[in-house]
Amino acid sequence: MTLIDLTTPKPIASRLQGLPVAIIGAGPIGLATAANLTDRGIDFVVLEAGDRIGASVLEWGHIRLFSPWKHLVDPVSRRLLADTGWTEPPADSLPTGAELIERFLTPLAALPAIASRTRFTATVSDVTREGMDRTRTAGRAQAPFLLRVHTPAGIEELTARAVVDASGTYRTPNSLGSSGLDPLGLPEVADLVSHALPDVLGRERAAFAGRHTVVVGAGHSAANTLLNLADLAEQEPGTRITWVIRNATAARVSTSPDDELKARATIGIRVDALVDAGRIELVDRFEIVRLERTVADSAADATAASAGAARITGRRGDGLETIVADRIVNATGFRPNLDMLREIRLELDEIVEAPRRLAPLIDPNLHSCGTVEPHGFAELTQPERDFFIVGMKSYGRAPTFLLATGYEQVRSISAWLAGDQAAARNVELVLPATGVCSTDAAPDAGRGASCCG
Missing domain, CATH: 3.50.50.60 (FAD/NAD(P)-binding domain)
Structure with a gap:
């Protein structure tokens, strides 16, 4: 396993000065990342493949979540919205996916600090380091990230000081075949x-x-x-x-x-x-x-x-x-799209394809949505410094993700990027108790639907 220094944030290299943090995805976790970076005074750009906020959520917008509003609103986002006179939905009511977008994500995305930095129909196909494939080491941490982005106007490349991949997994379902391969025909x-x-x-x-x-x-x-x-x-x-x-x-x-x-x-x-x-x-x-x-x-x-x-x-x-x-x-569940990260140095669990340090905490053979331990930047850190996979995608093929977990992930990461080591390490999360998953479910690990609440 690659040894990574997690003792203290490093000063921003001169080549990275003035570059934004690139956030891939404008769903609940991507927008929560934007809110937390806004709160920290860190510049960013949100790149959304769809033509609107929460495009993937909207595809299942008719489905009612099983988590109430009190577990669905990011705390920092709540504070930013409160300053605008936003009315928070009743804590114990259950929204549909469409209502989550309408009553929370859309007002959040409309905040000037976020709206001015969000780009739609911007599909990220590749992430790498400027001038470096994954085999080159010398000076790697000082090189900006390079993102190849497909837009209606053509293909362009953007540079960033850090990357937060919140692109989710909804568009990459598991196979219908039990082998993991598509069935013949x-x-x-x-x-x-x-x-x-x-x-x-x-x-x-x-x-x-x-x-x-x-x-x-x-x-x-x-x-x-x-x-x-x-x-x-x-x-x-x-x-x-x-x-x-x-x-x-x-x-x-x-x-x-x-x-x-x-x-x-x-x-x-x-x-x-x-x-x-x-x-x-x-x-x-x-x-x-x-x-x-x-x-x-x-x-x-x-x-x-x-x-x-x-x-x-x-x-x-x-x-x-x-x-x-x-x-x-x-409805066999989902898996992460890793093709776009081919040139990024990753440590992923060989079974569920989650970040290696996170995988034991979310193993679906042992854990349910509500028994996952609090975790943040330390568990999500990759050999590629300042690159993070968050949200549903961070769970790989494990079907136990809750939005509240993702919100704590990006709060911790934002603190780390701001140089606030104490806040980054102080991860706290209270999840609803659950009995969904059990060790008896081992043969189906990775093939159930996500806990999308």
């Missing part, structure tokens, strides 16, 4: 596969109404989609639901009655009741190996005959079984 049926958390009761209703949908995954993204599909089935005759998991049980959805996040505690109970009532067909121990396009082969699937359907072949027990569906929802 996926391109043939790609138009029939939906991302996690489709809006089946709203803008995507027509694609699911009266159709047979297979939901793949054993976490909360799968559970939320199953519940919405069950509501759709009550309204639209012919709507059928099959739930496919690769293990014997969906342990990550089964929540302890002691869970302080009561909305989360009820999700598993409601899904189990629908399975018991026969409204959702559960197919367990099913490992997808191949997908192919086929003409719908039952009356219930006839509405999709013109477009064909997906034949899902999976290994179950000692043999192969098939399921024919009009739609497939990939």
Whole structure:
């Protein structure tokens, strides 16, 4: 393991003087980073791939979070907004993703100090050091970071004194295949596969109404989609639901009655009741190996005959079984996009792809969302000095992230960048008690949906 000096912040090298901190992503954690840097008087630039604040959150904006507002507002952001007369939502109410954007992220992003430094449709494809690939060491810490950014006007390069990668993982889902690879034949049926958390009761209703949908995954993204599909089935005759998991049980959805996040505690109970009532067909121990396009082969699937359907072949027990569906929802969880960081020196856990010092604290075989220890810059430091992965992406493939955890991460990092060693090291975090994850969930580690609250 590379030895890194964490004793004290180093003075800013002359080549770095006057350069901003680059923040990748304008979601909750990216904007909280901006708020904390604003509070510290540190210049920054926010680079958002989407055309608006919280673009990824908006894709699942119809979903209600299971954390109440009191766990969803960054403390420094709250203070900055309070000075503008902002009215904080009721502490114990549960917002949807869209309400999180409307009532918190949008006002925060509108603060002049943040709005003037935010760029949209600016996709970061690569991060490196100016004039240095990852193999060159001499003078590395004094070289500015170089970010290659794709915009509607073309490709440009920006320099920065530090980089905070808060780009999240929503746009990089895990594979439908249990091997971690895409199933054979996926391109043939790609138009029939939906991302996690489709809006089946709203803008995507027509694609699911009266159709047979297979939901793949054993976490909360799968559970939320199953519940919405069950509501759709009550309204639209012919709507059928099959739930496919690769293990014997969906342990990550089964929540302890002691869970302080009561909305989360009820999700598993409601899904189990629908399975018991026969409204959702559960197919367990099913490992997808191949997908192919086929003409719908039952009356219930006839509405999709013109477009064909997906034949899902999976290994179950000692043999192969098939399921024919009009739609497939990939709710198998998420993974970090590391391609953009190919020239950055990283130490990542070999299993969950989280920063190596953080990984033992978030191991989904041992920890739930609420049992993660407070952590900050020290656990997130990389061999590449002043480069940090934060938020959902910092958890790699572990499905236990809560926004409150990310807020403490970026508070600590901002203090470190400001040279305030005491504040950087004084990490404190109180999370709601939970019983979501357990050591019994080991076979599904890394494949459940995130605790997006």
